[in-house]
Amino acid sequence: MKKPRVYATEGSIWKSILLTFPMILLILLFTAGGPPDLSTPEKSIAFLTTFFFLITLFFLILYTGKTDRYRAIGFVTLALFFALTFIVNLIKARGSMTFSQENLLACEIPFCHIVTTMIIIPAVITNSIIFPGSIIGGFASIASMLVIVIGVSLALGRGFCSWGCFYGGWDDGTSRLAHKPRIKKVNPVFRWFSFAVLLVIALISAMTLNPAYCDWLCPFKTVTEFEKVTSFSILMKTIVFLSLFVALVIILPVLTGKRFQCTTLCPMGALLSLTNKINAFDVRINKENCSSCEKCVKACPTLSLTAEDMTAGRPSITCMKCGKCIDACTKSAIHYHIKGTPNNKNYSWARNLFLYPAFLLLVVFLGGTMQSGIILLINLIKTGNLIY
Amino acid sequence: MKKLLAIPAYLWAVVCLLIIPVTFIRNDTFAEQLATLSFMKVHPVYSGGELNRKYQQDSLTISVNKPVSATLLGSRKQQLQVTFSQKGHLPGIIDQTIDYDFDANPDFKVTINTASGETQLTPLVSDVRSCLASSKVKEDWVIRVNLDKK
Numbered sequence A: 001m002k003k004p005r006v007y008a009t010e011g012s013i014w015k016s017i018l019l020t021f022p023m024i025l026l027i028l029l030f031t032a033g034g035p036p037d038l039s040t041p042e043k044s045i046a047f048l049t050t051f052f053f054l055i056t057l058f059f060l061i062l063y064t065g066k067t068d069r070y071r072a073i074g075f076v077t078l079a080l081f082f083a084l085t086f087i088v089n090l091i092k093a094r095g096s097m098t099f100s101q102e103n104l105l106a107c108e109i110p111f112c113h114i115v116t117t118m119i120i121i122p123a124v125i126t127n128s129i130i131f132p133g134s135i136i137g138g139f140a141s142i143a144s145m146l147v148i149v150i151g152v153s154l155a156l157g158r159g160f161c162s163w164g165c166f167y168g169g170w171d172d173g174t175s176r177l178a179h180k181p182r183i184k185k186v187n188p189v190f191r192w193f194s195f196a197v198l199l200v201i202a203l204i205s206a207m208t209l210n211p212a213y214c215d216w217l218c219p220f221k222t223v224t225e226f227e228k229v230t231s232f233s234i235l236m237k238t239i240v241f242l243s244l245f246v247a248l249v250i251i252l253p254v255l256t257g258k259r260f261q262c263t264t265l266c267p268m269g270a271l272l273s274l275t276n277k278i279n280a281f282d283v284r285i286n287k288e289n290c291s292s293c294e295k296c297v298k299a300c301p302t303l304s305l306t307a308e309d310m311t312a313g314r315p316s317i318t319c320m321k322c323g324k325c326i327d328a329c330t331k332s333a334i335h336y337h338i339k340g341t342p343n344n345k346n347y348s349w350a351r352n353l354f355l356y357p358a359f360l361l362l363v364v365f366l367g368g369t370m371q372s373g374i375i376l377l378i379n380l381i382k383t384g385n386l387i388y
Numbered sequence B: 001m002k003k004l005l006a007i008p009a010y011l012w013a014v015v016c017l018l019i020i021p022v023t024f025i026r027n028d029t030f031a032e033q034l035a036t037l038s039f040m041k042v043h044p045v046y047s048g049g050e051l052n053r054k055y056q057q058d059s060l061t062i063s064v065n066k067p068v069s070a071t072l073l074g075s076r077k078q079q080l081q082v083t084f085s086q087k088g089h090l091p092g093i094i095d096q097t098i099d100y101d102f103d104a105n106p107d108f109k110v111t112i113n114t115a116s117g118e119t120q121l122t123p124l125v126s127d128v129r130s131c132l133a134s135s136k137v138k139e140d141w142v143i144r145v146n147l148d149k150k
């Protein structure tokens, strides 16, 4: 059955163009940071491709009323281009994807948002940060990344995991590879695993003064940087994180259609779930329209919806606000919502007010990364060499 | 009443909408302010700790830091950082005996091949355990040594 139109922009070219216009200005501001640099053909191609790609995605989100379908295209693109540009930059700067003792001793390791989960308790107890990075200045400094974590948590809560995280696109992408997942039912209890990981990791990190998740578990070291294997213990760590990447980022998402790494292992996901409580946006079910078909339950990549959650009228706090359940619902019974406002009206307002900051977050991370990635690819085509 | 309650809700949504651009546009300013908070310093286990004493040995300047606790609770594990520097180039071989607690008794002997990075540490007292790290850092050579608390 065709879904009834619920958003003012849905099916209306003019309204969609009108609401895309502010985003065009924001995209210009955040991808070019002023007048775009069109000084070389490579830069022009990179800028224009990125610019039109982002505008098209936002327009289609408004015009079709489908959020997740187009969000996911941008989000997976972000993960791929982030890995490409990060690895190439590392190889240019250090000669390999591995970091050395020199980088560790000089406190030159880029701070990733996930480390936040491991530094909070030690910061309270020791009044310092247990991470070999730079406090300020340089690439991905601790202060700069913490400002982003605080700002995004306030504005979008766990929406970060679906709109801004430069790793999340990996299992978001692999979870879509199989048309029909082989494992159809996954026990929703798995959604609480990341909270257990958060608790254990935070305590172990505090006791050992060592960011234990980064050191031992983080599967995304596979697509960013990792320690050079110089000892048996580093070899063990390498086997652990590579195995987790294969299992949680590739195999299980393909088999289940769920974002397994983000749902079960990522401590940052658990921490951001808690911040879902303080920001303005959530997802709600309008029970009057709901036919209990449970299409949304099947669609949710993070196991955040169960029959009980539907009775409660909202997903669990683990919701990443990806919009997949909203796209899946044929009755328009599930929608973005602003806390404190009526549940059954103003769907367009709530959705649009959410879409601007959420899509802008994607723009901020994808804009620059995609341009750099395209320039690398053009040079690869021209010279046959990625690391020129 | 419900309509009245919806006003702050929409206002908070608009604030959330503004937070994202402000977070990124003013990131440097906020980061500088955040960096001034007292906890915003790298833990000595990673930074190497405070300098204890700096002295000259022939043409080599040796900086011995204060030992730092390597774990949070109750453990006897400590780490010590020693930095070797020399104007111009580092020597091919650094061969030094270090008295880290300045009690006039040597605590360990270290031999570093600065070309290959090969490092040999010989404990001369029981609280010195092993070499944790040894690497060129910018123009200097830095070693970290595992110690047991005295």
Ligand code: SF4
Pocket (backbone or CB within 6 Å): A283, A299, A300, A301, A302, A303, A304, A305, A315, A318, A319, A320, A321, A322, A323, A324, A325, A326
């Ligand atoms: S409940 Fe809906 S919006 Fe939330 S994570 Fe699941 S599919 Fe995405």
